Amino acid sequence: MSVKLWHHGDFRRLWAGDTVTQFGTFVSLTVLPLVAATALAVTPFEMGLLSAAEHAAFLLFGLPAGVWIDRMRRKPLMISANVVRGVALLTVPVAWWTGVLSLPHLLVVALAVGVCTLFFDVAYQSYLPSLVGREHLVEGNAKLQASQSVAQVAGPGVGGGLAQLAGAANAVALTGLSYLASAVLLRRIRAVEPPPERDPGRRLTTEVAEGLRFVFGNPNLRAIVGCTGTANLASGAFVAMEILFLTRDLRLSAGAVGVVLAIGGAGGVLGALTAGWWARRVGQARTILISALTSMPVLLLVPLAEPGWGAVLVAGALAVYGYGVIVYNVAQVSYRQAICPDRLLGRMNASIRFVVWGLLPVGQLAGGVLGEWLGVRGAIWAAAVVSALCGLWVLFSPLRRLRNLPSEVAA
Structure with a gap:
């Protein structure tokens, strides 16, 4: 870092x-x-x-x-x-x-x-x-994300x-x-x-619409929102069933569950510490693409686990997943901060959070429904498959042709 x-x-x-x-x-x-x-x-x-x-x-x-x-x-x-x-x-x-x-x-x-x-x-x-x-956005976001990851663990x-x-x-x-x-x-x-730019004559709905147009009118931001929102939808369903899967399907004790989750969280901490290195090494835009394509499909390993050795497989998968997701988050947050005019930063961040965080409780509810319908392991499979597909949003966007920010946007 x-x-x-x-x-x-x-x-x-x-x-x-x-x-x-x-x-x-x-x-x-x-x-x-x-x-x-x-x-x-x-x-x-x-x-x-x-x-x-x-x-x-x-x-x-x-x-x-x-x-x-x-x-x-x-x-x-x-x-x-x-x-x-x-x-x-x-x-x-x-x-x-x-x-x-x-x-x-x-x-x-x-x-x-x-x-x-x-x-x-x-x-x-x-x-x-x-x-x-x-x-200095990548470095700043990496340090702030490191603190958040440690706090989450x-x-x-x-x-x-x-x-x-x-x-x-x-x-x-x-x-x-x-x-x-x-x-x-x-x-x-x-x-x-x-001081912020003020226009007392502007209506709230007009300014909300301006923020939404900036986010969804930009193909790169649109892909980032699609990828992150879909990942949160899958994560919500996965987390809703995670404890039940570990305790009932893998028959882990409460202490063992804590160890597995802590190992997964440690991957996120390491991701925050090295996110800046990845951005400098392969480029900020390319880091978004690579981290999404390589880390999010790792959840497919979790429903393969069985009692006994399964705890090691799950802990390793969660650590790799946590590492890649945090690298992705640092890169995409820094990217969108860099390309957004200061007067729109609040609306841009809020518009994106409205979508991606709003899908989290939807995913949690869906996980519960799928758990009743398909069983806990079946719900974990469904969440993992959706997670594996998240990277397609950025793969089929203009981001795949970029290494870093376009010079005119960065300026």
Whole structure:
């Protein structure tokens, strides 16, 4: 991984703040359901409502969020999002301590945290180009993705450990405080952000449509959205059945399941650390194509696994898959940031997230239906086949003829 941005003080502050935020996000995704399960003894349907509330923001506010973000400075928005997340989570232990915690309270908190996550993620991706310059986007995204990958691996374990040691409600309190700490780190960024371009006479729908036209009118971005969205659809179905496959079909213990998933997550961390090397070695556009074509079909190995040796096969497949997907993500996020005008960055990022993140819960629902119809292994097969086909989007796009960004676009 390149080290040029190590000497960029403001990027280090953004990186530190985002790292704390990412850990808070993945810890909260563990501790809020634990509170619901242990403190409120919710039913499976109620747990499903809680999960839906955590991800509903991408479908409810995904498109207008980009317009709003393009109309304001991104750093104050990120700080405000983390303050709101922190305060919202801190209400949970207070309600638990006073004996008034309820499921509607948890649903409101989960929805509020999800909305703030949407705004924070779109804002930091739109803020990065102006902070570090477009020539450092691959390095910056690789470092930020490395933090996210580590948080994704370690966050659930940290959340479970905190809940075990201090109780689930108290673990939520610590998570809320982490968001407030991140806000303090982000506030220390010294760079003066240029004011956004404003046109008070423009309607919200007009600006949303402009962002959608930019994304879907560009054949390369259209291919990236198709590939990423299809991959998330397959991933949602795969993840919905993954634990059942490991515990029932492969007969793994809870500890062994944790080891298998951790090995898969470690592949993602390694991918983030080496994504910049791949972009420099083979070219940024070519990295998108190669990583999609070589990593996403690897999931076809998973449903071949049988009890005993199968755990090794699954762990290896998930590690290779995680490695390639993270390399792909760093390359495609950097690519789309580089070719997008600053005034459209928020709308571009939000439009893409609306599609690709909106398909994730659809895939999870489809995985459950397929599991009932085809069985768990059959559902895993279906998800793996769809994943294997994702790279066709970029293979049959103009990206296959590019090595790097066209010089006129990069300029």
